[in-house]
Amino acid sequence: MTSQQVIVTEDLTKTYSANDVPVYALRGINLTIAAGEFTAIVGPSGSGKTTFLNIISGLDQPTEGKVWLSKELISNMNGRQLSDFRRDNIGFIFQAYNLIPVLTVGENIEYIMLLQGIPKIERHQRVVDILEVVGLAGYIDRKPPQLSGGQQQRVAIARAMVSQPTIILADEPTANLDSKTGSELLEMMYQLNKKTGMTFVFSTHDQAVMDRAQRLITLKDGLIDSDNMQE
Amino acid sequence: MMLKIALRNTLRQKRRTILTSLAMIVGFTLLSFSIGLSDGSYSFVINMFTRNRLGHIQVHHRGYLDKPSLYATINNYQAVGQTIQNVKEVETWTPRIYSVGLGSIGEKSTAIEVVGIDAVREIMATQFDKKIISGRSLSSIPAKESILGKGLAEILKADIDQEIMIVSQGADGSIANDIYTVVGVVDSGDPLRDRMSCYLHIKDAQEFFVLEGRIHEIAVIVSDLSKVSKVTERIKVKLSNSSLAIAPWQEFAKSFYQAMQVDQQGMWIALFIIILVVAVGVLNAVLMSVLERTREYGMLKAVGTKPRQIFWLVLYEVNIIALASVVIGTILALGFPLSTLINYLLAINGIAFPEISYGGMKFQTALYVEVNARSIYIPAITIVVSAMTVSLFPALKAALVTPAKAMRTH
Numbered sequence: 001m002t003s004q005q006v007i008v009t010e011d012l013t014k015t016y017s018a019n020d021v022p023v024y025a026l027r028g029i030n031l032t033i034a035a036g037e038f039t040a041i042v043g044p045s046g047s048g049k050t051t052f053l054n055i056i057s058g059l060d061q062p063t064e065g066k067v068w069l070s071k072e073l074i075s076n077m078n079g080r081q082l083s084d085f086r087r088d089n090i091g092f093i094f095q096a097y098n099l100i101p102v103l104t105v106g107e108n109i110e111y112i113m114l115l116q117g118i119p120k121i122e123r124h125q126r127v128v129d130i131l132e133v134v135g136l137a138g139y140i141d142r143k144p145p146q147l148s149g150g151q152q153q154r155v156a157i158a159r160a161m162v163s164q165p166t167i168i169l170a171d172e173p174t175a176n177l178d179s180k181t182g183s184e185l186l187e188m189m190y191q192l193n194k195k196t197g198m199t200f201v202f203s204t205h206d207q208a209v210m211d212r213a214q215r216l217i218t219l220k221d222g223l224i225d226s227d228n229m230q231e
Numbered sequence: 232m233m234l235k236i237a238l239r240n241t242l243r244q245k246r247r248t249i250l251t252s253l254a255m256i257v258g259f260t261l262l263s264f265s266i267g268l269s270d271g272s273y274s275f276v277i278n279m280f281t282r283n284r285l286g287h288i289q290v291h292h293r294g295y296l297d298k299p300s301l302y303a304t305i306n307n308y309q310a311v312g313q314t315i316q317n318v319k320e321v322e323t324w325t326p327r328i329y330s331v332g333l334g335s336i337g338e339k340s341t342a343i344e345v346v347g348i349d350a351v352r353e354i355m356a357t358q359f360d361k362k363i364i365s366g367r368s369l370s371s372i373p374a375k376e377s378i379l380g381k382g383l384a385e386i387l388k389a390d391i392d393q394e395i396m397i398v399s400q401g402a403d404g405s406i407a408n409d410i411y412t413v414v415g416v417v418d419s420g421d422p423l424r425d426r427m428s429c430y431l432h433i434k435d436a437q438e439f440f441v442l443e444g445r446i447h448e449i450a451v452i453v454s455d456l457s458k459v460s461k462v463t464e465r466i467k468v469k470l471s472n473s474s475l476a477i478a479p480w481q482e483f484a485k486s487f488y489q490a491m492q493v494d495q496q497g498m499w500i501a502l503f504i505i506i507l508v509v510a511v512g513v514l515n516a517v518l519m520s521v522l523e524r525t526r527e528y529g530m531l532k533a534v535g536t537k538p539r540q541i542f543w544l545v546l547y548e549v550n551i552i553a554l555a556s557v558v559i560g561t562i563l564a565l566g567f568p569l570s571t572l573i574n575y576l577l578a579i580n581g582i583a584f585p586e587i588s589y590g591g592m593k594f595q596t597a598l599y600v601e602v603n604a605r606s607i608y609i610p611a612i613t614i615v616v617s618a619m620t621v622s623l624f625p626a627l628k629a630a631l632v633t634p635a636k637a638m639r640t641h
């Protein structure tokens with residue numbers, strides 16, 4: 001394991017039991033993702049993409065196997081440690097429900113920094129800066145319901161990146177957007193990836209999004225079906 | 232930040248917030264009203280019973296209450312009365328003589344209780360004149376007059392200006408008998424007593440029983456019902472006479488006092504039911520809003536919010552609504568006396584107020600509602616505490632949301 005390896009999984013399996021019937025969502029995933037990669041996880045519905053992302057982000061526990069994030073073995077951490085680890089190391093972008101509707105754009109972006117105890121002046125500066133980066137300068141006092149879906153996802157990106165995590169995980173970030181807005185969002189994520197060197201891992205069904213990815217991992221029935229670097 | 236989110240959440244869910252706080256305000260008002268009503272009628276009934284009849288405090292010769300005897304007298308009662316009058320917060324006092332005898336009018340005779348009263352003082356103390364239903368009160372100077380209780384007048388078929396002959400025993404052992412003119416009939420509100428009572432001027436009674444300057448009881452009226460025990464202590468100190476027993480109404484009317492306390496327990500049960508209803512409403516509202524926001528809590532937890540912080544987020548919301556409701560409820564209770572409205576409504580609809588009956592005595596009541604401190608702070612505390620209590624479960628539920636499950640979009 002070199003310092004480049006940000007995400008490492010070893011024989012990762014996840015078995016759900018639905019009405020006493022075992023569902024094998026992941027059946028042994030061995031994967032290494034290096035720092036700065038821009039990786040898409042694809043595959044048919046039910047192939048295990050969400051399960052995989054949840055486990056490597058510590059939102060869910062694997063049935064068996066190990067997960068290292070930035071060299072820390074997170075599959076052994078307790079709830080409290082995981083919570084702190086997520087806060088400091090992972091930025092999340094979900095498909096929907098990313099933002100707290102009653103907080104302004106600025107307050108939403110501030111939220112995690114507040115949990116981290118970053119002083120007010122710095123928080124404010126970072127909010128202003130990141131809004132500039134995602135092209136939403138001037139939207140700081142808007143409330144999420146007053147924004148379009150694409151704008152909301154850009155706020156989500158800003159919120160995920162502002163605490164400067166090593167990894168950004170996104171489960172179908174463009175699924176609720178039309179393809180043009182989705183592509184624009186992905187282009188923005190790609191540019192940010194290049195600029196900051198943060199590692200991006202996202203799942204998608206969207207062909208245009210897949211094409212933009214630097215590495216394309218295809219899951220099928222809980223196993224890695226293919227793993228390709230693209231041009 | 233959590234407080235900010237909570238506050239804005241209550242504003243976002245306007246309908247639910249309004250409904251929840253309405254439930255709380257109604258609950259608060261009902262609680263406040265029933266405490267006020269209970270306290271109000273409690274002091275009203277006690278006053279009817281004591282202030283208008285027995286007195287708030289009674290002074291007797293030691294042992295008289297346990298075993299009333301013609302000989303257990305208070306001597307030199309004018310001086311004792313004067314001392315009592317000078318005690319702080321004593322309004323007035325009145326002396327009484329009690330003994331039994333036989334009363335006859337024409338052919339009819341029955342056992343009677345002779346009550347010697349100071350006509351002037353009795354009117355000041357217990358509004359004796361207001362209870363006279365026919366005829367007039369006793370003259371202020373002794374004139375061999377008598378007033379009969381309503382029941383007694385019926386038994387003896389007495390009319391005003393007829394003469395009643397009373398036979399009894401004097402304190403010196405002699406046979407006492409004399410004739411008095413019936414000048415009035417009284418309805419004291421206690422039919423049992425009214426079947427026996429024959430009131431004489433205290434001087435006439437003293438002469439009749441050979442009790443010059445002596446009496447059996449001094450009834451004391453205080454200016455504030457709630458100060459009775461304090462005033463009792465003061466009188467004890469001032470009199471410092473070991474042959475006298477000074478008792479507040481809670482002692483000399485023990486069974487009445489106990490009945491009143493049972494009544495208060497009934498009130499607490501009613502309050503408990505109101506709280507229960509409000510609590511179920513609040514639980515429902517909070518649970519709904521927690522369930523609706525499962526994804527939001529999931530997201531907050533995913534990005535590193537601690538379960539404890541989510542727990543407080545929910546409780547803050549409930550508390551904000553509860554505190555606001557209590558403030559509104561207090562303003563309503565203070566600024567808009569509900570009793571006035573209800574009394575008015577009942578009055579224009581011609582609904583008679585229920586009679587409270589105790590030990591055969593009836594009290595005609597109206598709604599006597601007191602807005603006192605108790606009727607504000609007890610509802611306030613109960614509403615806030617019960618809202619918090621029922622919110623513990625939804626708050627815990629929110630705190631323990633598993634983000635992975637909450638965030639699943641299907």
Ligand SMILES: Nc1ncnc2c1ncn2[C@@H]1O[C@H](COP(=O)(O)OP(=O)(O)OP(=O)(O)O)[C@@H](O)[C@H]1O
Pocket residue numbers: 016017018023024025043044045046047048049050051052
């Ligand atoms: N909580 C659960 N209990 C039981 N089975 C589950 C649970 N969550 C997921 N599964 C099952 O695990 C398998 C993988 O699900 P997962 O959500 O990871 O797929 P996915 O690739 O993200 O699908 P999609 O493209 O539809 O989002 C599916 O068969 C799903 O039904």
Ligand SMILES: [Mg+2]
Pocket residue numbers: 049050051171
């Ligand atoms: Mg999925």
